[in-house]
Amino acid sequence: MAESRSPRRDGGKPAGRGAGGSGRGGRPASQGRDQRGSGAPSRRDGKPTDRRDGKPTDRRDGKPAPARRDGKPTTPRRDGKPYEARRDRRQEEGDRTAAQKIYDGPPIPDDVSAKDLDKHARQALQALPEKLADKVARHLVMAGLLMVEDPETAHLHALAAKARATRTGLVREACGETAYAAGKFAEALSEFRAARRMTGGYLYAPMMADCERALKRPDKAIAYDSTEIRSQLDDAGQIELSIVVAGARRDQGQFDAAIRLLETEPLHTKGRGDWVPRLRYAYADALLDAGRREEAIEWFHRTVAVDGNAQTDAEERVAALEKRPQG
Numbered sequence: 001m002a003e004s005r006s007p008r009r010d011g012g013k014p015a016g017r018g019a020g021g022s023g024r025g026g027r028p029a030s031q032g033r034d035q036r037g038s039g040a041p042s043r044r045d046g047k048p049t050d051r052r053d054g055k056p057t058d059r060r061d062g063k064p065a066p067a068r069r070d071g072k073p074t075t076p077r078r079d080g081k082p083y084e085a086r087r088d089r090r091q092e093e094g095d096r097t098a099a100q101k102i103y104d105g106p107p108i109p110d111d112v113s114a115k116d117l118d119k120h121a122r123q124a125l126q127a128l129p130e131k132l133a134d135k136v137a138r139h140l141v142m143a144g145l146l147m148v149e150d151p152e153t154a155h156l157h158a159l160a161a162k163a164r165a166t167r168t169g170l171v172r173e174a175c176g177e178t179a180y181a182a183g184k185f186a187e188a189l190s191e192f193r194a195a196r197r198m199t200g201g202y203l204y205a206p207m208m209a210d211c212e213r214a215l216k217r218p219d220k221a222i223a224y225d226s227t228e229i230r231s232q233l234d235d236a237g238q239i240e241l242s243i244v245v246a247g248a249r250r251d252q253g254q255f256d257a258a259i260r261l262l263e264t265e266p267l268h269t270k271g272r273g274d275w276v277p278r279l280r281y282a283y284a285d286a287l288l289d290a291g292r293r294e295e296a297i298e299w300f301h302r303t304v305a306v307d308g309n310a311q312t313d314a315e316e317r318v319a320a321l322e323k324r325p326q327g
Helices: 089-104 119-123 130-146 151-164 169-181 185-199 205-214 218-222 235-251 255-262 275-289 293-306 314-323
Strands: none
Touching: 089 151, 119 130, 130 151, 130 169, 151 169, 169 185, 169 205, 185 205, 205 218, 205 235, 218 235, 235 255, 235 275, 255 275, 275 293, 275 314, 293 314
């Protein structure tokens, strides 16, 4: 992949192209004709206007001066440039400071090495120059280390990597993951979409669907449950997608449909994958929404049995349900 460039030194967007130089010049004569008798209206200074409306062109080539798109007059400066091209110095400095802060990113401890990054991830950075790849990799390592305990700082590390390698799919995925962990769902979805365009894969489809659900768009979350997308996911990814889609079904009041979808997954597995407690918890929640309280309590208990890392609050849920009388 091509190396991305660092932020502009001026830190901002190019100055907007306003109207071209309208130039100096007088007003058109009301009914004048030039001395050659051409019939073209003339200016008081004797120069032809060469415009049908009789207004001066103020251009050496005789063509009409370009106007601003918004139709407002362009007041010329002495140097012939429109005033709108000039930006306030404090604004430029502010933009430059903000962009540079993102580019610099949070500090990285000296003992963090690019070699701490996964081998396959390092291979994704091979198209970058060595020193640049090393810096990007170290920011990605920090993003991974901090994503659970400090997702906001992790996201800042990912953004620093993005500022250096914006066209690298791995970096955009990291930005999406950290934004997702920080609860920035619209931003996460945008980054995941960018990564998908670069890599062509749907590895993060469950997270993308969950972002749609968090943004109150359950119908768009359900749309991810397609044969094309599922064919690109491993078993764990498909289970995670089912959990999210079932949640979207529940958001729409389709409780039985949510239950049926979750029942197609290995609820009774003896495995200890990270997805097992989440799957059972989602199933218990769907049963509770459908009014099947006793079954829900049973599956919350089953969730507690496999949730050694306390990924869910199943223990608190079952305690509250057993304490509260039915009805």
